[in-house]
Amino acid sequence: MNTAxxxxxxxxxxSGKSGLADALGPAISSRGFQVEVINSGRMRxxxxxxxxxxxxxxxxxxxxxxxxxxxLLVKNGVVAIVSAVSPYAATRAAIRNELDRFLEVFVSTPKxxxxxxxxxxAWAKALNGEIRDFTGVDAPYEAPVxxxxxxxxxxLSVEAAVQRVILxxxxxxxxxxxxxxxxxxxxxxxxxx
Numbered sequence: 001m002n003t004a005x006x007x008x009x010x011x012x013x014x015s016g017k018s019g020l021a022d023a024l025g026p027a028i029s030s031r032g033f034q035v036e037v038i039n040s041g042r043m044r045x046x047x048x049x050x051x052x053x054x055x056x057x058x059x060x061x062x063x064x065x066x067x068x069x070x071x072l073l074v075k076n077g078v079v080a081i082v083s084a085v086s087p088y089a090a091t092r093a094a095i096r097n098e099l100d101r102f103l104e105v106f107v108s109t110p111k112x113x114x115x116x117x118x119x120x121x122a123w124a125k126a127l128n129g130e131i132r133d134f135t136g137v138d139a140p141y142e143a144p145v146x147x148x149x150x151x152x153x154x155x156l157s158v159e160a161a162v163q164r165v166i167l168x169x170x171x172x173x174x175x176x177x178x179x180x181x182x183x184x185x186x187x188x189x190x191x192x193x
Contacts, residue, residue, distance in 0.1 A: 004074040010086040011107030014114040016153035021083035089142040106147035113154035
């Protein structure tokens with residue numbers, strides 16, 4: 001029987017967390033798991049998150065809700081993939097301690113690249129002072145110092161980043177290698193491995 005786990009993607013706004021999380025879903029489901037993606041941006045537009053602002057307390061509450069949902073999913077055999085800025089190291093550490101099988105993926109795309117990737121204009125508004133408490137502008141982001149996996153999506157394709165996460169899951173023996181995967185030369189597709 002498969003044992004489910006949580007993948008927690010953290011990084012600056014517009015770093016590529018959501019795209020990575022969405023791409024990880026099918027890659028993990030192809031290994032025989034049920035998967036659910038918890039996207040913080042989408043959750044904030046539902047009754048579960050719409051009442052929250054962006055103070056430290058509201059951000060922590062938001063992440064605690066993600067962790068609670070993740071824990072329920074994992075207990076029921078579903079892999080939870082969380083995509084959330086998660087700016088505070090202490091909050092991420094506390095959540096890691098609460099969840100049994102937890103893989104932290106730091107999407108380390110640099111701020112300049114995040115600003116370029118911004119499709120909804122949030123970075124521009126924050127830099128112009130139109131949005132307050134924006135992570136990376138006037139609210140802090142405490143980058144992980146020992147994430148389980150780090151991917152810079154200004155340097156790697158989403159596919160290569162997915163491969164890096166999957167290889168880590170295989171190394172942990174949380175997922176089995178695909179039978180038709182090929183040889184160790186496949187790891188050369190991602191020079192960061």
